[in-house]
């Protein structure tokens with residue numbers, strides 16, 4: 468029990484720059500909605516007529532660096548997000564996209 472609570476304390480005491488993997492995944496999920504990725508890729512990233520599904524992106528398909536490039540530079544029909552996202556935010560989106568299944572953004576994000 469003491470160990471569990473110690474971990475909780477460590478978890479909540481972390482500075483913003485040292486997010487845990489779970490926190491990054493959650494931040495990515497929120498960004499995916501707040502930045503409008505869901506407009507083309509769908510709320511659960513399963514794709515729409517405007518953008519492909521992002522549910523099967525693993526290391527075997529796209530290396531993280533290529534995913535980050537797609538987000539920063541855009542593609543043929545996808546706009547570039549390099550100007551509107553920080554490196555950390557791009558990283559969080561990549562981490563979120565590569566986690567299976569994609570966790571949903573939690574309700575408190577104002578959705």
Ligand code: HEC
Pocket residue numbers: 499502503504505506507508517518519520521524534537538541542543544545546548560564
């Ligand atoms: C205006 C529609 C649109 C928006 C907004 C959009 N995308 Fe895309 N995205 C696309 C399209 C279309 C493609 C297919 C390749 C291309 O044309 O660029 C794509 C491709 C991708 C790919 C590569 C998938 C693959 O398997 O080839 C990733 C990763 C991706 N988008 C992530 C994102 C993220 C993250 C955001 C938000 C920051 C976002 N997209 C916003 C339309 C969009």
